[in-house]
Amino acid sequence: MLSNGSIFASHRAASTPNSSSSPNGVGSTQPKVAPENLTATAAEKSAPNSSSAQLAAEPATLVAKLVVGPGVKLKGAEIQDCDTLLVEGRVEATMDSRNIQIADQGSFDGKVNVDVAEIHGRFNGELTARQQLVIHSTGRVNGKIRYGKIVIHEGGELSGDVKSANAAEATGAEASTTFAITRPLVKTA
Template identity: 30%
Template sequence: MNDKNDMSKENSIYIGEGVVFSGSIKAPNQAIISGKFDGELEARDVLIGASGVVTGKTTAQFVDVKGELNETVTSRELLIVRGTGRVRGTVTYGEIEIERGGQVKGDMIQR
């Protein structure tokens, strides 16, 4: 690993646009979802792109949503819902930031 960008990719997973994955993922670093994921997702950072759809149980320190996040979400530190983001379900968070246009529907629990 010679440059900083390579280091950020180490121990990370990327699900690209058009890719559909069902199952369980545990990534020590980042999980970047631009496709569709259904199942249990655990990572330090979860980044959901504008075309990304995640359904199931999601657990992370930091969650950034530009697409859709459904069912059970635990963001131990910060949950950011961007203007294009939609979160539906039970949301547990340390802090939350919702941009204008962002949607959160369901039960919200601050840690």
């Protein structure tokens, strides 16, 4: 529901029905908005408590979050410019974004480059967590893994070609430590 203070409410009130609708009520009833109603008036801009003044003073912070819900399968996608991907279903894709969160029943197969990865479910493939990789007690991670910092909770599993990205940057080459973990490990870096 739109409040009277909403900038969208003022646009809706200023719109008029399109006169091209048919007499029986079927046809186009799209509202027309006069161009002068699309911008705030000088009084609205200068009013300290108006919502349009607040919007002008504070740039909008939009969070691009994609949720793949339970029972949903996303296959063959290339995910970009996503602040957070929450996987509750199944994803087979490549991703270059900020954060990935895999829920208990979620699974991801593919290639991921993110700042932070938080794994409660299953990951299989190439994972680069530039800042931090967190594997919770129900998490299972397998594949080529690179991380800035790593936290593995008791019960969490990690296996494959696992290397610290920080050590690789410091030496100018790949870190020489490659290990496979077949039992739960608790490690913080």
